[in-house]
Amino acid sequence: MIEISNIRKRLGSREILKGINLSVEKGEIVAIVGHSGSGKSTLLRCINRLIEVDGGDIKVNGVSVRKYNPVELRKIVGLVFQTPVMFEGNVGENISYGLRISKNKDLAYETEEVERIAREVGVQEFLSSDANSLSGGEQQRVALARALILKPKVMLLDEPTSFLDPKSGGVIENLILKLVKSRALTVIWVTHDVSQAKRVGNRIAVMQKGRIIVTDKSERIEWGKVYV
Amino acid sequence: MFDSINLSLNVDIMVKLVLASSLAIVIVVVSYLKEIGVARDFSSAALRGFLQLMLLSALLTYVFLSEIWYGFAVPIITLMILLAGYTSARRVGAGVAVVKPIVITTPSITAGALFSLSTLVVLGVIPTEPEFIIPLSGMAFGNSMNICSLTLTRLLSEIKNNKDKIEAKLALGATSDFTVREYERIAIRWSLIPTIDNLRTLGVIFIPGAMTGMLMAGISPVTAAVYQLSIFFMIISSGIMTSVIASHFVKLRIFTQAHQLIL
Ligand SMILES: Nc1ncnc2c1ncn2[C@@H]1O[C@H](COP(=O)(O)OP(=O)(O)OP(=O)(O)O)[C@@H](O)[C@H]1O
Numbered sequence A: 001m002i003e004i005s006n007i008r009k010r011l012g013s014r015e016i017l018k019g020i021n022l023s024v025e026k027g028e029i030v031a032i033v034g035h036s037g038s039g040k041s042t043l044l045r046c047i048n049r050l051i052e053v054d055g056g057d058i059k060v061n062g063v064s065v066r067k068y069n070p071v072e073l074r075k076i077v078g079l080v081f082q083t084p085v086m087f088e089g090n091v092g093e094n095i096s097y098g099l100r101i102s103k104n105k106d107l108a109y110e111t112e113e114v115e116r117i118a119r120e121v122g123v124q125e126f127l128s129s130d131a132n133s134l135s136g137g138e139q140q141r142v143a144l145a146r147a148l149i150l151k152p153k154v155m156l157l158d159e160p161t162s163f164l165d166p167k168s169g170g171v172i173e174n175l176i177l178k179l180v181k182s183r184a185l186t187v188i189w190v191t192h193d194v195s196q197a198k199r200v201g202n203r204i205a206v207m208q209k210g211r212i213i214v215t216d217k218s219e220r221i222e223w224g225k226v227y228v
Numbered sequence B: 001m002f003d004s005i006n007l008s009l010n011v012d013i014m015v016k017l018v019l020a021s022s023l024a025i026v027i028v029v030v031s032y033l034k035e036i037g038v039a040r041d042f043s044s045a046a047l048r049g050f051l052q053l054m055l056l057s058a059l060l061t062y063v064f065l066s067e068i069w070y071g072f073a074v075p076i077i078t079l080m081i082l083l084a085g086y087t088s089a090r091r092v093g094a095g096v097a098v099v100k101p102i103v104i105t106t107p108s109i110t111a112g113a114l115f116s117l118s119t120l121v122v123l124g125v126i127p128t129e130p131e132f133i134i135p136l137s138g139m140a141f142g143n144s145m146n147i148c149s150l151t152l153t154r155l156l157s158e159i160k161n162n163k164d165k166i167e168a169k170l171a172l173g174a175t176s177d178f179t180v181r182e183y184e185r186i187a188i189r190w191s192l193i194p195t196i197d198n199l200r201t202l203g204v205i206f207i208p209g210a211m212t213g214m215l216m217a218g219i220s221p222v223t224a225a226v227y228q229l230s231i232f233f234m235i236i237s238s239g240i241m242t243s244v245i246a247s248h249f250v251k252l253r254i255f256t257q258a259h260q261l262i263l
């Protein structure tokens, strides 16, 4: 579903990604671990083309991301950011954002979908509250709903629980697993928590110094200071 | 006999200039006492302004009498354009690395101001005479310059402050145009506030320089008022055009074709 071949990316004067190779099967969850600054977020932003790679190629569903209309690509490849950013307006408006901006709007469908997905992520009682007044965990639920309402095939999760306390982090982790598995989504889940990676990932990729190595969970690898 | 009248007029006016400068002393003294630190800035600005105005009046005296005044108007207006573009670009500064301000300010100011000026000329409101064309160009370019600076500083700071939000929207399939529309609107509206407020209070608490000048020169108040209103429509229309064009250029520079924010 996702084939990343030899991508390079320079930011400022540093080469952040130095030839990354990774392929993720349909319906698979690959967890990426790596130290802060190792380029995990940068990699995700290349996949939905929020930034442009300097070299190499990324294919989604067999097609190079460069061949997609970026707007369409981003509807297929959802990205949940490291810290949720709420838009102006209430929770309902946040969740429906991606539907509201599309050309052929369908108000009835929109209302129905928003309610359905809000219930699924557990924010139905907040639908008319100001999104910015929600707690971090609630905002992350909204961010998930906002991406999922577009019915993506791929989800890129950038440390979706790292800013939460361990307890609500665990709750969100389980929620995400439930959401992506029920939809059979292909997932790249970035985390700096190795035990979370082991819990959620079918395979684990370790990112360090601009490179990546992938392992299934049976072998114990030691690379730099990261142990898997 | 004429010479002597002229001379006495000139002496008279020079005395007035010196007397008016007494207010300059107030500025320097207040600045010094209250440690505002504008004395130096003011003095150099005043000196510069004085020299520029002297030069301008000498030049205008010559140009107004010249048969081929447009031969002078073109370089004068070109100079205005360059100076306005440069000044506005300096104001915007290197706030955002990917945006080279001068390639945005100069064309926006030029297009905006020339649009309004030429409209009024074509409609016959402004006679094609140097006494009108040159000072009105100055007003149009000057105002467009200010509005351009206001638009750009506000727009760039809005975009910088809302970078995360913009990217989150792009990630949901929004187009770059769509994600910055609200900031564009804010910046354009904001840039026009001073001029529109001036228009609102026109004649009550604000009698603008041009009208003051016309009244002092003995033009009938009604004629002066008509010209003043025309001037306002001209500077606001040139301002809004400049503002819209400038923000469009900003979008072209901070986004790629693939709706990527490169800031
Ligand atoms: N626009 C930029 N210009 C220059 N350097 C940048 C830019 N954006 C990110 N970087 C640098 O790129 C490196 C990788 O950043 P990235 O956000 O991908 O790391 P990360 O692995 O996601 O880290 P974290 O775990 O802290 O989120 C960092 O050193 C960061 O400082």
Ligand SMILES: [Mg+2]
Binding pocket: A040, A041, A042, A082, A158
């Ligand atoms: Mg990161």
